Amino acid sequence: MQTTLKFTRKSAVEDTSGESDSYESDDKSDVESSVDTSAGHSGGVVTSSSSDDIVKDLPTCWSKKMWMNKKSLYPWLFCNDHKLGCSICKELPSLSIDAAKSIHLSHEWQSATVSACGKTKEKQLMSLRNKIRKHNKSKAHIKAQRIKLQASKEAIESGIATMNKSHLTATEKLFRIAYKIAKTGCPFTDLPVDCDIHMLNGVDIGRTLQSDKSCHKVCDHIGHEMRARICKVIIENGSKISVLIDEATSISKKSNLIVYIKTCFSDSLEPVTFYLDLIELPEQNAECIYTTLIQCLEVHGFTKELLSQRLIGFASDGASVMFGSHSGVAKRVQQSFPNVILWHCFNHRLELAVGDAVAEISGTNHFKILFDKLYHIYHSSAKNKRELEECCQELSEQFFTVGRVLDNRWVASSFRTVKVIWNLYYPLHCHLTKGSEDPSRNSSEKQTFKGLATKLASSSFVLNLATMYDCLEELSSLSLDLQERKITLPRAHALIFRAIRVFNSMVDYPGIKYKEIKCLVDEVGTERKFKGVLIQDNRKCDVVIPYGQLMRSLAANLEKRLVAFRGTENDLSRLINSITVLNPSNWPKECPLTYGGEEIKFMCDVFHLDDAVARRGFQEYIDNVRTEGLLEPPEKLVDLIKATKTIAVSTAECPPPQEFCPALYARSWKGSPSDNSKARARKRKVDEEHDYNIIWKKLKT
Structure with missing residues (x-):
């Protein structure tokens, strides 16, 4: 037995010269295991996960302890009818891993037909060690391991994506409900009731984000994302803007500033007015309103440098704090941005004109008093x-x-x-x-x-x-x-x-x-x-x-x-007359190509545009209308036309968005600071004092 031990160790050293330490321990374990082999062992024992499972498929030269050691070093090994195989290679359907590089899987390892060679036990052990070692280092086996690992990762990612998609779909439905509540002016407490109705109708909306507090946070998140997206598009496209502001008092008797933006987007010549923000005013003087307005615009990405190039109009009502001639908000805006066009809302001017006419004419006051009496009779009773x-x-x-x-x-x-x-x-x-x-x-x-x-x-x-x-x-x-x-x-x-x-x-x-x-x-x-x-x-x-x-x-x-315009009425009158030049219906019958050159240059100076490009575009426009009858303005004239349409003339109506896509905002909700566990689950209120279950049972029959 001592001679055999010396021969085995010598063979192990010769076979493992230049190999890693793992193989040396592998050889040593084979020798030690062979010494401990019991005399009555025939066949062998294989263990998959439990050492108590006995399988009579091990090679005849291996003991149970040797198999356990090999399995720990090479997890891909498996036995079948006293022969070895590779579980990784077996799982791949194709024998060719990389045909371009002539890398093919071994058929013997795939079909578990690898057996030991040699007449003596030592030679059989050495043969299996060499075959296992060679297969483990083969390019085909390494490539197969990578393929299996990648497939495992993709399966995990696919499972996670499926779970996320299901959760995202439910979140989108809740976002749509919350948006409806906010747009229709309903209280946030309507969300739990709406969710119950949807669940009764068989709609899967999950079990989270269904409280009134969650509805508040979801609506805030949607509004924030909407403003961020729109402002980003305006800034990236270089669109000109006008700012419209109005002062309002909330239910809590606090003064607030409402800010709107009017602009033309790149894919349309028609202007769009949208709500930007609502800010509470600590004071109601001109300095506070101006400071609050500038801070609001900067928060949304409209810096002073950007406004100096993009801001072309400012509109508000005619209150003295807004349009005071010495220190009103409009005056402060004009001092910071000299080329901005200040505009007193046309609708407010119309109301003032009607009020002046009513005050001048006798009899209108009697008519108003009579209507007030009728209103009082039918509204107070x-x-x-x-x-x-x-x-x-x-x-x-x-x-x-x-x-x-x-x-x-x-x-x-x-x-x-x-x-x-x-x-x-x-x-x-x-x-x-x-x-x-x-x-x-x-x-x-x-x-x-x-x-x-x-x-x-x-x-x-x-x-x-x-x-x-x-x-x-x-x-x-x-x-x-x-x-x-x-x-x-x-x-x-x-x-x-x-x-x-x-x-x-x-x-x-x-x-x-x-x-x-x-x-x-x-x-x-x-x-x-x-x-x-x-x-x-x-x-x-x-x-x-x-x-x-x-x-x-x-x-x-x-x-x-x-x-009659306030302040720079000559410039405003000239601007209005210049804008009319862009309308083909105002052109002379024999319109020369140089028509309107001065007006185009004046408007470009006001709106910070390249007058040379605009003049060439206007000449092309005249030529297209005169020769081909094309009323669509050329690309070189589009920026000027958009700028003229961006001037704000009324603050009477600033509409909300009509279409809503919840998927965009549900994706950005993931990871949001508002997405906390405290606001997720909603508590169901149970009225224990008034139990109407008996009545409902009667109604169902």
């Missing part, structure tokens, strides 16, 4: 409103709510109220007449109803109603046109001049409603009825609004408020 609605149903008239006129709302709201009184004139008069005879009312209420019914039936009231109908209809149309999202400066200017001409022409050619009532009132010798109500002559206290004087006053005040 649900009974009166219900009775008026019943009168409308009896007379087959559609019921509308009575509002106010000439108050602090847009002039279009006043027109809607006048239109309601015009349409509900007969039901309204019937209800007031019945109320004056109702025994359930006290004497004071009866006299009020009787006096209002008498005023409604007077010729002065119906004349005033027709007068206000005609003028407010034109003013409402102008106000709504100025509130359009795509309104531009030339378009607004044209609408204003047209309205002025309409009011001047209405002095000699009255509107339809006034002509109808005037003919009715002037009739002599017949019963004068308007919508079934007998019209009475005027009393001494009744005041008739002078139709022609009101129309002249409106035309004059519109021209004063909306056409």
Whole structure:
């Protein structure tokens, strides 16, 4: 036995010369294991994961201990019918690993047909060691190991991706629900209820992010991502912008600054106005508002250096803190950015012009007081409103709510109220007449109803109603046109001049409603009825609004408020005249290619654009329209046209986005600081005091 031991060690040293330490330990373990082999062993034992499993497939020269040692060194080994095989190579379907480099898997190792050679046990052990060692270092086996490892990694990644996709799909559904809640102005506490409804309908929305606090955080995240994406696009595209601001008071009586951006994106010539941010103001002076505005723009990526090149317009209402001539917010903006165009909102100017005209004309105040009394009667008493609605149903008239006129709302709201009184004139008069005879009312209420019914039936009231109908209809149309999202400066200017001409022409050619009532009132010798109500002559206290004087006053005040510009009116007038050059309908019949060169240069200086490029583009535009009839402007002129449309002229309407893709914001939600475990699970409230399960069971049967 000692001789055998010496021979084996010598052979091990000879076979492992130049090999690693692992192989030396492998040889040594074979020798030690052979010494411990029991005399009665025939066949062998194989263990996969437990040493107690006995498999009669081991090579005859190996003991159980030798197999355990080999398996720890070469995990890919397996036995079959006293022969060895490679589990890694067996799993690969193809024999060719890399045909280009002539690397092929061994068929013997794949099919587990590797056996020991030699007549003696020592030679058989040495033979298996050499074959295992050679296969372990072969290029085919190493390549197979890499392929298996990569496949394992891809399987793990695929499983994780599948799990993430399922979670992401549920998160997208929750984001869509939260966005609906925010857009419709519903409370965040609606989210748990909406989630319950979706789950009852069989929709999988997961079990997280379903509390009101989560809804708040999700909406904040969506808003932040929307602003970041839009601002990034504007900055990268080099688009010109206008800033629109307005001051508002929250429910908690705190002053806030609302900031909007107007711009043209690269794929469209039409301007877009979108909400940027809402900031609470610590103070309401001009310095605080200006500082807050600049900080807000810088937070969203619009630095002062960027604004000096991109900012072309600033618009707000006409409050003294905004447009003060010495230290208002607009003045401070112009000091920081000298080329910016300051604009007092056209809709606010329109309201001021209407207010000036109403103050100048006698009779309008009496008309307003009468409408305020009607508003008070039907808004302070649900009974009166219900009775008026019943009168409308009896007379087959559609019921509308009575509002106010000439108050602090847009002039279009006043027109809607006048239109309601015009349409509900007969039901309204019937209800007031019945109320004056109702025994359930006290004497004071009866006299009020009787006096209002008498005023409604007077010729002065119906004349005033027709007068206000005609003028407010034109003013409402102008106000709504100025509130359009795509309104531009030339378009607004044209609408204003047209309205002025309409009011001047209405002095000699009255509107339809006034002509109808005037003919009715002037009739002599017949019963004068308007919508079934007998019209009475005027009393001494009744005041008739002078139709022609009101129309002249409106035309004059519109021209004063909306056409005469504050400050640099010469530059603004020149800018408006220059912008009209871009419209082919304003060109002369024989338009030369050099037409509008000075106007183009002036606009390029105002908007910081290359005038040489713009002039060449305008010449190409003239040539295309004249020769080919193409109205689409060339690429060289697009930047100038976009800049002219970006000037903000109204702050009346700044719309929210209409389309929403939750996938973009659900992906960015992963890893968000708001995604914490405390805000995930929602608690279900159980009302233990009122258990209505019995009632629900009855309803289900």
